[in-house]
Amino acid sequence: MQIYLDYSATTPTRPEAIAAMQAVLTQEWGNPSSLHEWGNRAAMVLEEARVKVADLINAANPESIIFTSGGTEADNLAIMGVARCYDVPQHLIISSVEHSAINEPVRLLEKWGWEVTRLDVDGKGSVNPLDLKAALRHNTVLVSVIYGQSEVGTVQPIEELGKIARSPMVGRSLSHGVLFHTDAVQAVGRLPIDVQNLPVDLLSLSSHKLYGPLGAGALYVRPGVELLPLFGGGGQEMGLRSGTQATPIIAGFGVAAELAAQELASETPRLIKLRDRLFANLADVPGLIPTGDRDRRLPHHVSFYLEQADGEKLSGKTLVRQMNLAGIGISAGAACHSGKLSPSPILLAMGYSQKAALGGIRLTLGRDTTEADIDWTAIVFKQVLQRLTPDLFLATR
Numbered sequence: 001m002q003i004y005l006d007y008s009a010t011t012p013t014r015p016e017a018i019a020a021m022q023a024v025l026t027q028e029w030g031n032p033s034s035l036h037e038w039g040n041r042a043a044m045v046l047e048e049a050r051v052k053v054a055d056l057i058n059a060a061n062p063e064s065i066i067f068t069s070g071g072t073e074a075d076n077l078a079i080m081g082v083a084r085c086y087d088v089p090q091h092l093i094i095s096s097v098e099h100s101a102i103n104e105p106v107r108l109l110e111k112w113g114w115e116v117t118r119l120d121v122d123g124k125g126s127v128n129p130l131d132l133k134a135a136l137r138h139n140t141v142l143v144s145v146i147y148g149q150s151e152v153g154t155v156q157p158i159e160e161l162g163k164i165a166r167s168p169m170v171g172r173s174l175s176h177g178v179l180f181h182t183d184a185v186q187a188v189g190r191l192p193i194d195v196q197n198l199p200v201d202l203l204s205l206s207s208h209k210l211y212g213p214l215g216a217g218a219l220y221v222r223p224g225v226e227l228l229p230l231f232g233g234g235g236q237e238m239g240l241r242s243g244t245q246a247t248p249i250i251a252g253f254g255v256a257a258e259l260a261a262q263e264l265a266s267e268t269p270r271l272i273k274l275r276d277r278l279f280a281n282l283a284d285v286p287g288l289i290p291t292g293d294r295d296r297r298l299p300h301h302v303s304f305y306l307e308q309a310d311g312e313k314l315s316g317k318t319l320v321r322q323m324n325l326a327g328i329g330i331s332a333g334a335a336c337h338s339g340k341l342s343p344s345p346i347l348l349a350m351g352y353s354q355k356a357a358l359g360g361i362r363l364t365l366g367r368d369t370t371e372a373d374i375d376w377t378a379i380v381f382k383q384v385l386q387r388l389t390p391d392l393f394l395a396t397r
């Protein structure tokens with residue numbers, strides 16, 4: 001029996017999306033910028049997908065969706081696209097639990113003289129909106145805070161943060177609002193997101209996290225928000241992302257977005273039930289401590305740290321390997337970092353020790369996950385842990 005529980009890393013492309021991609025690859029292969037019939041048909045495919053992605057986040061204007069190659073590019077376009085509008089370095093604010101797709105461009109800006117404030121988080125991984133208020137300066141031009149944290153599942157108070165960032169602050173010599181971006185790659189398709197009511201200017205999403213194909217993503221850009229593109233070329237995507245669009249992949253993304261919107265109302269509560277069942281099944285395991293926020297968390301996300309982690313004999317990675325041998329795919333934290341053994345920067349930012357931050361474990365559920373999968377996973381998890389930490393189990397007898 002094989003069980004995949006790493007849906008935050010990626011999701012299997014759903015058959016409906018594959019069928020749409022195949023149809024576009026074989027029939028609508030024109031260049032969407034061409035003015036003839038073949039081009040027009042490809043352009044229609046593109047615009048249909050744009051409407052579907054816009055609908056998923058309730059964007060009124062489909063042209064506020066800029067297709068990119070994925071979440072990473074959407075994040076880079078948000079950060080660097082805003083920064084490029086300024087001739088001299090300014091100030092920006094992010095949280096201390098961002099994905100590397102935010103951290104890396106921000107680090108680059110820092111090298112170029114930008115000032116950066118990284119907001120602390122509490123032990124549950126949450127940013128305090130009052131800290132954001134205090135961090136705003138006269139030259140702050142952008143705030144970016146992750147919507148749902150990929151490693152520990154914490155959902156940030158995005159509405160409050162966005163409101164604070166975007167309101168003019170008289171008395172702080174900040175007479176204008178500041179642009180607010182959120183990396184919603186883990187949240188879109190799993191939580192209802194409505195950009196008409198959410199105080200955000202920019203929002204990143206990714207196709208392969210919501211059962212669309214790898215290689216597509218989007219940045220929502222609120223109409224009126226100014227950005228500069230990251231690279232020059234033919235001026236596709238409203239001038240913000242040059243390059244002939246990958247219409248087959250984007251078509252698959254569109255279908256996945258449409259179905260995610262249709263299924264959200266039934267799938268989200270189902271995932272929450274499964275998530276809570278897994279937490280309950282593992283509640284009595286000695287040395288296995290939940291991380292993140294139990295109340296404000298992504299519906300599909302379960303995370304722990306191993307109290308006995310020491311990095312040499314026992315770490316999150318050891319457990320991932322042992323679970324893999326038993327046919328269950330889980331993660332030792334964010335997928336992009338799990339190649340090398342270093343303490344999780346997210347757990348460190350949350351106040352965990354270096355040792356504890358080597359013991360992060362993540363199990364993320366999805367469309368194909370069943371109650372039987374959850375129960376079997378808990379049984380195997382306990383067996384594996386018992387083998388790895390026999391003294392702990394004995395001590396609690």
Ligand SMILES: Cc1ncc(COP(=O)(O)O)c(C=O)c1O
Binds near residue numbers: 073146150
């Ligand atoms: C929060 C977050 N942001 C950005 C990304 C990058 O997205 P993509 O894989 O589409 O480039 C990920 C991927 O894991 C993520 O979890």
